Amino acid sequence: MAAESWTEKSRALAAAGLVVMGRDAQTKIEELTNLAPLIEAANASNTRLLTSQSIDELLSIVPTEENLTEAEPATQSNSQTLQATLARPETGQAIGRTIAPIATNEPSPAPRPHGLDHYRMQDFPMQASDVDSEIEIHFDITGSSRTEGKMTDIKSFFGDRLKQIRNQLISGGALPRRPVSIAEAWRNRQRHTSKDYEVTLVGLASDTRWSRAGNLNFVLEDETQNLSCTLKPPSGASPLHPSLDGLMDDEVVGISGHFYEKRFSASDIHLPPMRQHSKATAGEDRAVSAAFLSDVHVGSKTFLAPQWEKMIQWFNSDPLAQTVKYFVLSGDGVDGVGIYPGQERHLAITDLFAQYGELARLLEGLPDWVDVVILPGNHDAVRPAEPQPALDPEVQQDYSDAVFVGNPCEFSLHGVRVLSYHGKSIDDFVAGLRSVTYSKPEMAMRAMLERRHLAPSWGGKTPLSPEPEDRMVIQQTPDIFVTGHVHGHYVGNHKGTTIVHSSTWQDQTDYQRMLGFQPKPCILTVINLHTHESASIPFA
Ligand SMILES: [Fe+2]
Ligand SMILES: [Fe+2]
Structure with missing residues (x-):
């Protein structure tokens, strides 16, 4: 509306049933950048004649861009919600009906089907x-599979798995001490009978089951022998701790603990450390x-x-x-x-x-x-x-x-x-x-x-x-x-x-x-x- 000429403004006022009286009234209207609040206030107050005085009175009761403070800039929504009427001189009550405020609609993105997240095209910059x-x-593996499925192949398959993940456990600093073979620990089991003399082992887990007391029982196996183990869930353990979540058959784990009769009582279990990964990115080009x-x-x-x-x-x-x-x-x-x-x-x-x-x-x-x-x-x-x-x-x-x-x-x-x-x-x-x-x-x-x-x-x-x-x-x-x-x-x-x-x-x-x-x-x-x-x- 800011660029409206007087002709356009007088046409808009006439269409709203308003008559402008006098040169002063015309000057005031020409100075307005938005006629809508004036028309609304005049309609609500049943005012038809726009004189210099009635314009002042109408503008004093409606917010316009001129009388809105900087802290509350004019928007379409607040100019619509603050509509009012002139007061009856004798009673001070509003003349005519008060227009109900129109609810403000905050623009928000439409929900996406399946509840999927929104995305921004600027995150996908290149054609x-x-x-x-x-x-x-x-x-x-294409063209390089090398197995006949014999027992020796199966043995070397698991041997290689154990070696690879044991190396990851050691090089990643996941173990509290150098691991020993199960056979060596078994030979020296009299030395490892209390928490003060713990030993660390690495092997493949199997036969996992929970005892009635909630302890995880499993068998640990390495190149040398098998060992029956018990792992008690540590107090405050997360549900993802292996003692509560479980172990996959044939997964490689490290355990620390001591012997209790013929079983191994594990006080701790070690997985290869997975630290925060820093992703590689393709170049900007x-x-x-x-x-x-x-x-x-x-x-x-x-x-x-x-x-x-x-x-x-x-x-x-x-x-x-x-x-x-x-x-x-x-x-x-x-x-x-x-x-x-x-x-x-x-x-x-x-x-x-x-x-x-x-x-x-x-x-x-x-x-x-x-x-x-x-x-x-x-x-x-x-x-x-x-x-x-x-x-x-x-x-x-x-x-x-x-x-x-x-x-x-x-x-x-x-x-x-x-x-x-x-x-x-x-x-x-x-x-x-x-x-x-x-x-x-x-x-x-x-x-x-x-x-x-x-x-x-x-x-x-x-x-x-x-x-x-x-x-x-x-x-x-x-x-x-x-x-x-x-x-x-x-x-x-x-x-x-x-x-x-x-x-x-x-x-x-x-x-x-x-x-x-x-x-x-x-x-x-x-x-x-x-x-x-x-x-x-x-x-x-
Ligand atoms: Fe499928
Ligand atoms: Fe599938």
Whole structure:
């Protein structure tokens, strides 16, 4: 209104039924930058004639930009809430009706579907098409599996695990004293019979169970012998302390304590130290993003095709999508064939190669600037024993722009180290640790990082390949740790590492319905490799 001419103002006043009387009145109106409060006050006071005097009276009872203090600057909301009328001279009461104040609406962002966090585009600063691809593979078993599955292989597999994690315990300063072998401690058990003469051991835990008194009983085994142990929960222990949370079968731990008859009474338990991790970042001139998804399950009747179309449209139109340089699929790209009894009933595509052909067709819809990284999972057509090699070259030939790697795989994107693992062992973690449930797969991921092992348990639900070197050991803390498999969704942080549990593209299955499990499908997780900010985009 500030720039309104007298003609416009007189027209507005006439439209409001007001008549301006005299040159002085016109001058006062010309000086006003906003007529609305004057018109409101005149209407409310049943005033029709605007004289110099009535204008002064009306303006004295309404806030205008001129009479508002600096401490309370004029806003549309407070000029609306402070409406009033002139007073009746004889009674002092307001003339006419008092206009009800209008509630102030504080602008706030609309809630996002699924309650997902908001993201800011300035955290995703670079167009993917401006940057060349830079994927460096650090570990992938493909072509280098060296086991015949013999007893000697199994022995060297566990021997290597023990050696790797024992070294992490010692070099990380996690142990109070130099560890000795179980055989040596046993030989000298008469010397270690009280708290004053404790000894430290390192071995693989198994046969874990809680006693009626709430103590954790387990067997510790190293290269020399087995030992029955008891761990009493320390007073005030967190629910995540192994004495309360549990131990995974075959995980490597250190324990300190003394002998009590033929058992070892552990006063303390030691895991490899996990200190705050300082993430590597891609350079400012490489500030592109990576998107994470798994468990597409193409070929299943519950694959969510319309939502996939929606995502492809998003990829080809949304500003955030233009920053996505890498698209990581962490296993179970197809539903597979013969994975579980009666699977045929749930398949829309019953031929395995046709399933992979359809996945290739679906990925064709992604823009040219996106590089796809594909890992296998337990539904894929590779050996189930982990580490799993990449998909067969015969399958790969259908895909034009994809990098096929094994499961798990460690790779860097512009210097940012990613550990991607399909996550089959989450089934074992749910069975082994009290803190882990299917609705909280991130707790299993946290436990994997803390234990430095992706799948410790032999003979559980995760088939393992007894390689001479145990490459399921987490040798280096990743910047981004990603899993899938249980069809949830999570993005968070554990001691500096970004944890991503990738979403699925499969609707609730009959089996999940029977278990009462509700998946979180069709959420694409995007992480910028320079800012490390994340965005979760729902398509369902
Ligand atoms: Fe899956
Ligand atoms: Fe899976």
